[in-house]
Amino acid sequence: xxxxxxxxxxxxxxxxxxxxxxxxxxxxxxxxxxxxxxxxxxxxxxxxxxxxxxxxxxxxxxxxxxxxxxxxxxxxxxxxxxxxxxxxxxxxxxxxxxxxxxxxxxxxxxxxxxxxxxxxxxxxxxxxxxxxxxxxxxxxxxxxxxxxxxxxxxxxxxxxxxxxxxxxxxxxxxxxxxxxxxxxxxxxxxxxxxxxxxxxxxxxxxxxxxxxxxxxxxxxxxxxxxxxxxxxxxxxxxxxxxxxxxxxxxxxxxxxxxxxxxxxxxxxxxxxxxxxxxxxxxxxxxxxxxxxxxxxxxxxxxxxxxxxxxxxxxxxxxxxx
Numbered sequence: 242x243x244x245x246x247x248x249x250x251x252x253x254x255x256x257x258x259x260x261x262x263x264x265x266x267x268x269x270x271x272x273x274x275x276x277x278x279x280x281x282x283x284x285x286x287x288x289x290x291x292x293x294x295x296x297x298x299x300x301x302x303x304x305x306x307x308x309x310x311x312x313x314x315x316x317x318x319x320x321x322x323x324x325x326x327x328x329x330x331x332x333x334x335x336x337x338x339x340x341x342x343x344x345x346x347x348x349x350x351x352x353x354x355x356x357x358x359x360x361x362x363x364x365x366x367x368x369x370x371x372x373x374x375x376x377x378x379x380x381x382x383x384x385x386x387x388x389x390x391x392x393x394x395x396x397x398x399x400x401x402x403x404x405x406x407x408x409x410x411x412x413x414x415x416x417x418x419x420x421x422x423x424x425x426x427x428x429x430x431x432x433x434x435x436x437x438x439x440x441x442x443x444x445x446x447x448x449x450x451x452x453x454x455x456x457x458x459x460x461x462x463x464x465x466x467x468x469x470x471x472x473x474x475x476x477x478x479x480x481x482x483x484x485x486x487x488x489x490x491x492x493x494x495x496x497x498x499x500x501x502x503x504x505x506x507x508x509x510x511x512x513x514x515x516x517x518x519x520x521x522x523x524x525x526x527x528x529x530x531x532x533x534x535x536x537x538x539x540x541x542x543x544x545x546x547x548x549x550x551x552x553x554x555x556x557x558x559x560x561x562x
Contacts, residue, residue, distance in 0.1 A: 243286035244373030245279055245319045248365075252279040255313050264365045267358055271329065271341070276308035276322045284318025285375035285472050289465065290366065291323070293346045293379065293431065294337060295330035299448030300380030303461035311475070318474045321370060326362070334451070336385050347381075348427075350434035363434075371435045376410060377442040378468060379431040380461055383449030386546040388508035390539065391447045391460065392418035392559065394491070396436040399424060406441035413471040414445050414464035415482040418539060420559050421489050449508070450545060488559035492536040496521060496549040500529050504556065508543045512558065521549070536560045 245251070248262040256279055261272040291297075291304035304324035311320055325331055327346055330339045338345050344359035352364030371377050383389035393414050395407035404421075411419045426433055435442035445464055448457035470477025496502070504519035506512055514537040521530040536558050543556045 243319065243375055244288075244321065244370070245277070245286065247275050247277055247321050247323070248369050250275050250277050252277040252313075252319075254279055255281040257311075257313050259308070264362050266354070267361050271358065271362055273323050273328065274325050276320075276324070278308065278311050278313050278316060278320040278322070280313055280316030280318055280474070282317045284474055286319040286321065286373065287469065287472060287474060288370050288374035288377045289320070289322045289380065290326050290370070290431065291380035292325035292327050292331065294381060294384055295325070295327040295333070295335045295339070296385045296451045297380075297382040297448065298451060298453035299382050299457035300445070300461055301325055302453050302458045303465065304380055306458070306462060307465050315476070316474060318375075318472070320469070320474070321374070323366070323370065326366070334385065347431055348429035350429055350431050351438070367434060367438075371440055371442075372438060374440055376406065376468070376472060377432070377435045377440050378410065378465065379442070379444045381444050381446045382457065383446075383508075383542060385451035386544055387449060387542050388545050389446055389449040389542040390418070390509040391416040392420060392541050393443050393445050393485075394420040394422055394432065395443045396422045396426060396433045397424055398436050400439070403436055403439055403441050407436060407443055409471060410441060410468055411443045412485060413467040414443065415467055416445065416447065416460075416464065416485060418488055418541065418559055419485040420491055420541075421487065423490060446542075486539070487561060488538065489562045490536070490560040491541070492538075492558045492560055494518075494532065494535060494555040494557075496551055496553045496555055497530060499550050501547050502544065502549045502555060504543055506540055506543070506556075508540050510540045511538065512540060513537045518556065534558060
């Protein structure tokens, strides 16, 4: 049976309930704002999270807005929304990580009930939200120091019943690019954990650089409504959308040393393999490293900070094969 509650938060058919749900065992308490919207007619359950990265604002705003706008009387099935997972990091304007244990929450799925704080949070989300859902959408975007072009990503598990639905969800979102990540993709992300549990899942990336602009919020919101329509949970008559550009691999570049970063490409640019994409320099301006693209394809995201530490991401390129 599809999930109809999140932790202790429940709703009767035709009802919307909201409240704070505490992650068990975490002190001081880690509270998750949650909304359960249950239709009068039974149907699928869609789980939505946002704010795993606390400064990726358009997804947070869109999730909160969807939770208020969906009418339970018009809904078939159950919609469970967590608009802000990284609540401790929100007012700290944390980049990438959470302030409790310094971990990137989206590298700790499916979590561990006895692990670090981040692992306890993701274990709770995995067992109390994702498991039992019929589909899962995690909203992201460019962090405070990231420029980004909109794209969706899903995991190729090798199970057609999961992969076909995940791809359909990604396509329905209506973004520029859809990346089908390979089965050997690094573990720890929300969508990969869900897919490996047999739950069709996507990450939708819209917005950039900590700006909560109306266009990005609306693009997330329209994508979510398209997903609800695709699942048969809401009546929808979406405008035709262009077929996305399909990508099959994500090539990231990382800083080899602490330095200042001078990219010469922008998010959305199409680069060639081995093309110069920027330089790392010391604080006196001496070139430490000329950076070359590891593969050809669109620059899906680009770090915009001058200062980078060793191991920091610099950019990500989507590769079509």
